[in-house]
Amino acid sequence: MSFVDNALIILLLIGISCFFSMSEIALAAARKIRLRQMVDEGDLRAERVLKLQAQPGSFFTVVQIGLNAVAIMGGIVGESAFTPYVKAALTGWVTEPWLGQLSFILSFAIVTSLFILIADLMPKRIAMAIPERVAVALVGPMMLCIVILRPLVWFFNGLATFVFRILQIQTVRNDQVTSDDIYAVMAAGTEAGVLDKGEQQMMENVFEMQTVPVTSAMTARESLVYFLLQDSEEDIKRKITNDPHTKFLVCDGQLDCIKGVVDAKELLIQVINGQSITLKGSPLVRNCLIIPDSLSLSETMEYFKNTRSDFAVVMNEYALVVGIVTTNDLQSAVMGAWSLHESEEQIIARDKDSWLVDGVTPITDVMRAFNIEQFPQSQNYETIAGFMMHMLRKIPKRTEFVNYAGYKFEVVDIDAYKVDQLMVTRIDTQDEPLLPID
Template sequence: MLELAVAVALIALNGVFALSELAVVSSRKSRLRSMVEERRRGAHAALALAEEPGRFLSTVQIGITLVGILSGAVSGAALGERLTGILVDAGLAKGWADTIGYGLVIGIITYLSVIIGELVPKHLALRDPEGVACLVSPSMRLVSRVAKPAVWLLDASTRAVFRLIGQETESASAVTEEEIRHLVAEAETAGVIETGERKMIAGVLRLGDRAVRGVMTPRTDVDWIDLHRDDDEIRAAILASPHSRLPVAEGGADNMIGVVQVRDLVKPLMAGEGIDLRRHVRRAPVLPDTLDALDALNALQAAEVPMALVHDEYGHFDGLVTPADILDAIAGAFHSEDPEPEAVQRADGSWLIAGWMPVDEMADQLGIRLEASRDYETAAGLVIERLQRLPETGETCDISGWRFEVVDLDGRRVDKILVTRLTEDASAA
């Protein structure tokens, strides 16, 4: 039964190569680097193989090819002859015995090769790719060094063919943002993370794509103080505002000079003294409205007071941004005493959306795709961009299978939008 033992050994060896191939290819390099830092045995070798997939795949292919040739030439032929002899001794004709004997041997070896040499090892590799890669990589590196000339030839030939067809052997990108979103969604479905965590992760990803104008409080909603006002007007403005910090201007909103903290003014306000507002003004960073929201967060962290003034390219005051605005973008808006929800779903499945709702949050809510490069940040901006003008009440536009209808205007500002899913007939029309 030596031939049978050789056949089983070769099939098992083929399984080792298949196991190694899928484990290393499926391993995440970030996880392997962490294992290297943890001094996990075999992790350094696994990372080295993952960094050079061309050489590793050539090594595996050489091993699998040699195993297949030996299995067919040695074990298959010997076992076929032995089974043919058994069938002839049992009284079967020589021609039939040869056909049946070799056919059975080929079928059995093929079946075992698929199950033991491919499917079972690959399923094992997928269960813990990094762990298996650490286990088998030292041996695979040794095989790669022994077969270095053949590995070099195969790798060089593969690269040459790729150059002829104008392609690169390296993958274009390791991980995309879309893949991260899908991974997080799968983790939520599997119960690994909670729904709130998934929403916050999505908010962080959205924040990285926003300009600061997409998270700021717009100028029309900002309470501010003018130094040119008299003390009574300034006192009334401070007492009427619910905010703990207020921007201060000199003559007009486009000439902001800093920020005042209301707590610094409590004592003179309570004592009825005159307010020397200029003495309490603190410097605040001035940011262009095109700055990334993450860069704005860095500026807030380094600022004397956690408030930044946002201006456009012409120097006009556009609004202000605070840590609360950044937190709103990540975790969602907080309701005030007079809450105005961003989006409300009605009984018929339509949505009543605030014009100021961030357009990327709206797109996630409705399941629509937006162009990566855009000049608007809100749902109202999307409607205006599609209409190419300021809309009137009742005007509509169709976007990605939804109909957007302007149902309320606040002056020239789009205040409320009714979004209804289009039927197939309406879409066709």
């Protein structure tokens, strides 16, 4: 054959190798989420790509048969195509016996370079840049190759499967998306500038709602303001003035004897109309939703949606009130600092290495604020004050502290045995005593 014929054969082989290389990378790199979107948009080729990804054994067998066959043919044809011309060009410069060997080496280098550059590197980089577009464009010809080479595919694929079974190697692709995968995608989006830090934090809060207990978002028992059936009109007005809220619990004699909830706006209307305010037998006192303290934030939201409520009393297993929760509290849990007034912030930075933290701050908020992955035996407490009591094994006193995760947690204010405020200071982790984590 002439040089032109050999060159055309080389170009054809390079084109075939380019096809297989692009197909291999595109199928592996194509994102399932994007392919499913393309299916929803009516692109049936994307559905065929998804089927190949689900059972990729035949596909990769065809790719390897094609690539290896082309490489062998390219070596045979390339050596015979270029060696005589290289030898003629070197005659007069190189003498035998080095002329023949050098001609062969240069011919081999030329063919190999062409295959590496045009048949391997360039198509793979294109396929990595736009994997879904390449995959749907080449899936038809690839399916045809699988049909044509079915006997060879059956033989080599069956042999590989047999070997994998003997070695007990899992070959089924696991495409289950975990919460860690989603967090990683959001973090990558933040680094790329698609999301800002606040949006990333808000979405992470949404995913954590299934595991965060409702007690972390509620208003705790000791902070509740409520009405008693026995309260006079002056008592009611004073409580509303001192602690203006939208709704108030109504109890009979004590907090744990709940009679219902009253809307402060309806009481205001009575005052404007010159009517006296009384709670005994009043139609303004309505039943309220009562939920167990074992619910998560997402379960609580589901309760609110099903009952069309925005206010609930949280009770423990002894039928004691542990707090109240509203839809605004759930919103604050998701939105974080965006929805909190400055006076309501529970973690306030004093400088770059120290913070003032409210004792009732949920432990999940502390973990997030200080980038702490885990607290020891965190199932035994819900707030940072509970963490201090658990670690010290007693009711903390002022100036007592615990070193953990590179921070010093020091009690700075006590209110009637209650840890009211802590100072959190960054410390050298080398000086920190090790604490066991279960």
